Amino acid sequence: MIPAALAATLVAALVLAPLGAVIVRAGGLSALAPSDLEALRFTLWQATLSAAISCALAVPVARALHRRRFPGRGLFIALMGAPFLLPTIVAVMGLLAILGRRGVVNSGLTALGLPELSLYGPQGVVVAHVFLNLPLATRMLLHGWQAIPSERVRLALSLGLPPAQIHRQLERPMLRAILPGAFLAIFLVCLTSFAVALTLGGGPRASTLEVAIYQAFRFEADLGRAAALSALQIVLALVALGIASRLTLPSAFGAGLDRAWPANLAPGRLHRVIDTTALLAAAAFLLAPLLAIALRGIGEIPTLPASIWHAALTSILLAIGATALTLALALPLALAAPRALWSEAVAMLPLTASALVLGTGLFLIVRPLVAPNTLALPVTLIVNATLSLPFAVRLLLPEIRTLQADYDRLAASLNLTGFARLRLLTLPRLARPLGFSAGIAAAFSMGDLGVITLFSDGQIKTLPLALYSLMGSYRMDQAAGAACLLMALTFGLYALFDRIGAHADPR
């Protein structure tokens, strides 16, 4: 294991050097065109709307999940975790299959003589973001409901409070505590949205800052403007993080998903109808696109050309490399964090940068030295690993605090230090969160369509990039096959790492 100080230096260099390069190259914000301010406006607008709609829809879904018991409920909750790992480009493909021009919904509308819906444009960006983030909001709220102490509920029931009173006394305070954090978490994710806005948005009316960076970079070869846009994105991230630091973001992970409230809390046929509708609608909205991809794509997988398989192999190797780097940096930083504040601060540094900002910065740094396209894969690997780092450290920290509180003295009294401590104490006790973090890092890297778009010369392709090219050339059958393959590989890698962690856990 590398020392924490070295890991911290590496991470600081990986984040601060590109940010510095961007800011120096931008030399202020004067290179911005009026359309760039439009991109800023759209970025804020879509993030606000996406977060608000996700939170609003999550309330009835989480409440129904909390107060109803039905067969498949556990599976439903588990599937709610899927969109978090799903490659965005696959999500877009799935939504197009249902809501696109030739999708199921529009066929129905046409048959009824109604006007067609279009997924392209601002509304499509918001719909895709809601698809990707509704599950996150639902899980956060479900946690909130489950965190209401059952003693409090028992007390309310013993006092004979009617459901409306229970809602006012118990549920509304919980929602007030959880919703701002959930809103902000989704808002932050949507601020740096790239793949969704690239595929469904576009044009000045529906470009996020990330897409504007990409366009300035790729189509106009205007590095000054790309840098200025990146600087704007950094300012935005810093402001948002400043606000977030004043709120405790609720957790969407963790155990305890099965404590039920007394059944008589949700009486009445009306509530039953509301809950059933919420659950069915959520299931249809979240599962139909995935099913559509799976059904349409699975038969295409054997016919995919060699180039797609090659891209798939590249992506797998990239994901494994990025995962290894994430863990190599996250473990020493997380182990040092309980005693050294700087360690956790450094691990959170990547939150100030987005994929495209880091990519632009690294491009500016390496261009005088080598042809950037020769570094497409290493740079993508490094950026993916860096962006996964805050998640990994946040997942590891609570377990590390427990480990140190419980066993530091015993280990010290037995002179259990260095490699022996790592092997006999640290790794076995952290196997589960390490496996989980590795799974998330691998899934992120596998599905990432970000930096690679800046650096690739068209020869070197990851699977998401190959999928994007297929969509661009309207080879939709092959695209469905590639999307299905990408989805299977992403979930497969996640499950593999998570399983290794669970298997290595000696408890």
Next chain:
Amino acid sequence: MLTLDKLLIEQDDFRLCADLTLKQGSCTAILGPSGAGKSTLLTTLAGFLNPTSGRLLWDGEDIMAMAPGLRPLSILFQDQNLFPHLSVAQNLGLGISPRPRLSATDHARIAKALDRVGLSGMGARKPGSLSGGQQGRVALARCLLRAKPLLLLDEPFAALGPALKADMLALVAEIADEQGTTVIMVSHDPNDAKALCSETVLLADGVAQPPRPTDDLLADPPPALAAYLGR
């Protein structure tokens, strides 16, 4: 011989002076009202807490600068004495060395130590599948393997019932006797002191008083101890 040379321990408002000597092979109880600093004193001896001033000498050598695991002592805490994810044999292996693979000789020593504490053949079990008393025996077997000249006990058997606790104390006495170990035991129960320790150090009013024979002390307790005993 363990010498606490003008040891001064300070933590916020708390203050404890200790200037005393414990003979090699002796068994000393540390008694005193709660909050007097019994565990704090033991924690300092074990090396988890640095005193404000003073020296700690074992056979004339200053051991204050040594890391906890390198001091010539073993300590048993109130709880968390075993790693629950390691087998009993692996836990005992840590008393020999943290090497990745234990040798055949090591395994033979582990089996012998288990025999000695009455847990023959339980090496493959996980601590969670043992009773509290058995877990205490495993921890004691590890002290046996470490074979350090000093054994510190921070009420490790407090959670056991009276009969089990008496058994454990008897086992400690036997093992300490065989190995010539110097034992220091923190307890809030004067009966434990009587059962195991011929000497007792009384903590009162911020001072650790030099050891006195336990029977004399309990027969004619000074006011602070009398108040604690409720006499």
